[in-house]
Amino acid sequence: MDVWFFLIQVLNGVQYGLLLFxxxxxxxxxxxxxxxxxxxxxxxxxxGAYLAYWLAAKTGSLPAAVLLSLPIAxxxxxxxxxxxxxxxxxxxxxxxxxxxxGLILIFNxxxxxxWGNDVHGVAVPQALAWSIQLTDRLAYPAYRLALSGVCAxxxxxxWFVIARTRFGxxxxxxxxxxxxxxxxxxxxxxxxxxxxxxxxAIAGLAGALSAPVNSVYPGMGESVLIICFVVVVIGGVGSxxxxxxxxxxxxxxxxxxxxxxxxxxxxxxYAVMAAVLLWKPRGLFA
Amino acid sequence: MTDRxxxxxxxxxxxxxxxxALFPVWGGWAFPAKHAFLMxxxxxxxxxxxxxxxLDLLVGVCGLVSLGHAAFFxxxxxxxxxxxxxxxxxxLWVVLPLALLGxxxxxxxxxxxxxxxxxxxxxxxxxxxxxxxxxxxxxxxxAGGSDGTYIYVKPAVExxxxxxxxxxxxxxxxxxxxxxxxxxxxxxxxxxxSPFGRVVRAIGVNEHRVRGLGYNxxxxxxxxxxxxGTVAGLAGFLAATQYGFVNPAxxxxxxxxxxxxxxxxxxxxxLFGPILGAFLLELARMGFESLTEHWLxxxxxxxxxxxxxxxxxxAGLALDLAGARRADGGEDPE
Numbered sequence: 203m204d205v206w207f208f209l210i211q212v213l214n215g216v217q218y219g220l221l222l223f224x225x226x227x228x229x230x231x232x233x234x235x236x237x238x239x240x241x242x243x244x245x246x247x248x249x250g251a252y253l254a255y256w257l258a259a260k261t262g263s264l265p266a267a268v269l270l271s272l273p274i275a276x277x278x279x280x281x282x283x284x285x286x287x288x289x290x291x292x293x294x295x296x297x298x299x300x301x302x303x304g305l306i307l308i309f310n311x312x313x314x315x316x317w318g319n320d321v322h323g324v325a326v327p328q329a330l331a332w333s334i335q336l337t338d339r340l341a342y343p344a345y346r347l348a349l350s351g352v353c354a355x356x357x358x359x360x361w362f363v364i365a366r367t368r369f370g371x372x373x374x375x376x377x378x379x380x381x382x383x384x385x386x387x388x389x390x391x392x393x394x395x396x397x398x399x400x401x402x403a404i405a406g407l408a409g410a411l412s413a414p415v416n417s418v419y420p421g422m423g424e425s426v427l428i429i430c431f432v433v434v435v436i437g438g439v440g441s442x443x444x445x446x447x448x449x450x451x452x453x454x455x456x457x458x459x460x461x462x463x464x465x466x467x468x469x470x471x472y473a474v475m476a477a478v479l480l481w482k483p484r485g486l487f488a
Numbered sequence: 489m490t491d492r493x494x495x496x497x498x499x500x501x502x503x504x505x506x507x508x509a510l511f512p513v514w515g516g517w518a519f520p521a522k523h524a525f526l527m528x529x530x531x532x533x534x535x536x537x538x539x540x541x542x543l544d545l546l547v548g549v550c551g552l553v554s555l556g557h558a559a560f561f562x563x564x565x566x567x568x569x570x571x572x573x574x575x576x577x578x579x580l581w582v583v584l585p586l587a588l589l590g591x592x593x594x595x596x597x598x599x600x601x602x603x604x605x606x607x608x609x610x611x612x613x614x615x616x617x618x619x620x621x622x623x624x625x626x627x628x629x630x631a632g633g634s635d636g637t638y639i640y641v642k643p644a645v646e647x648x649x650x651x652x653x654x655x656x657x658x659x660x661x662x663x664x665x666x667x668x669x670x671x672x673x674x675x676x677x678x679x680x681x682s683p684f685g686r687v688v689r690a691i692g693v694n695e696h697r698v699r700g701l702g703y704n705x706x707x708x709x710x711x712x713x714x715x716x717g718t719v720a721g722l723a724g725f726l727a728a729t730q731y732g733f734v735n736p737a738x739x740x741x742x743x744x745x746x747x748x749x750x751x752x753x754x755x756x757x758x759l760f761g762p763i764l765g766a767f768l769l770e771l772a773r774m775g776f777e778s779l780t781e782h783w784l785x786x787x788x789x790x791x792x793x794x795x796x797x798x799x800x801x802x803a804g805l806a807l808d809l810a811g812a813r814r815a816d817g818g819e820d821p822e
Contacts, residue, residue: 233608239608286792286796289796290795293799295553295608296547296553296748296752296756297752297795297799299748299752300749300752300753300791300794300795301791301792301795301796303745303749303791304787304788304789304790304791304792304795305788305792306788307784307785307787307788307791308784308785308788308789308792310784311782311784311785311788312785314782314784315782424742428615428619428741431612431615432612432616435608435609435612439608439609465627465628466623466627468619468623468626468627469619469620469623469624469627472615472616472617472619472620472623473616473620475612475613475616476601476613476616476617476620479605479609479612479613479616480601480604480613483604483605483606483609484605484609485609
């Protein structure tokens, strides 16, 4: 195996990991701050991907479609929080699991009605439809590199907002002690709504950005949801830093697993998680 | 959960069980065109109800929320498939105990490792083990890989060289499933009324106090997890016998999630609730399917409505209607 092939796999693993981080960060914040296990989080990822496919066809431009899909996903997220999730804060986690499971079914049916059951491809935008030639036979597509760049930039922006702004302070405080935050006079209702909406928008963005790489298909929300739960739990629930490292770990483990031991790649992801939890029963950074 | 069901509720459940037990008699008269299909469907639902009840033992009674329970269901079926000779009938008295022992051993190992964690981490560890089971059968060459494998001849149930029950007969198998359902319900009730069961129930309410009283919760949880897994294996064994087929989907997290939905929808910790939940979910699915092609949305809306309106599931409503006082006064402090 030569060094270029290895480099390509590392890039693929990091790109997959960064994408997972975008979805997992919302999941971990929503659980950490609001105490809600949101099974429908993967549906926002699916929503973003289908919106990108649909709007790209309408507007003829993927960047425009991605930008348009952001406020739509945020609005859907906010509405779901305000109408349904809000009634469940004082209830058992399992009631939330059940409710958001019901939401998955409704999202999937809506997807079937609106866009049908076919697998759709989304074209890479013209400006990025080229590859970087590494050797005679190996090349790396520019879109994937740009995708990693955007995801990394978003991760940095998210770190900045959480670590350096007043809103981020509320979010961190909410994650460690919800009652205290509301006792200090912060509008927790609004905070929860905004966190939920932002989480939905970022998951939708991840779906939209990955559409040209992974294509758009029914059930895509659930597969990403399960992997993101793995990421969140490895990192420690509520920890954004943990989600970041967990996402990279899983992204690389999955990519290299598929290259070296294709029969056991999927198995290995879960084996990694079981091993981490048996070593540290509350994740790496809880 | 209460030790004894209110008399009125017990009578209603008994009546429902009777209606179900007599279905092979009245079903042909009420649904002449669909009788065979409904017989098969109801048999399948009864098997799922056994699975849901076994999960309730973990989730509702002991507070162990497992999202990998279908792994033991699938494993029970796979043991039958792997132990059956290809073109002859297996001897039930050999394969059933072996399958149950094999599943119990797997449940004991998974339980031993998983109960070190708690809360959402327990959910995720059990999910991880469930997925490992799924991919083990899906990606390896053992037992047909992702295509699954057939059990061409159903196991023979013989005593002194005579066939006692012909599992090929739809009616006979219906009653086998019915018997297993009622039998496991009664057995689990007896178990939970025993001193062992009282400790297990107490762990579900407040584990710290149980530890404070000098019990070792880990040992009780491990035994409960193993019993739950074994009963799930029994359900899987029956399902594999009914369809003559096993595939990795039996172990998937979709299956685990669906059973968990049955438990929560039906009412956790009541044992009879998850049985009702299994029937409600499966019959509603069948009804909605015949009604519209958008049945999935209806099913989702029904689940959401039940969560919002009935916080303790169908069984909670039934217990309220029957005027039962809540046995557990307090909430689990977290």
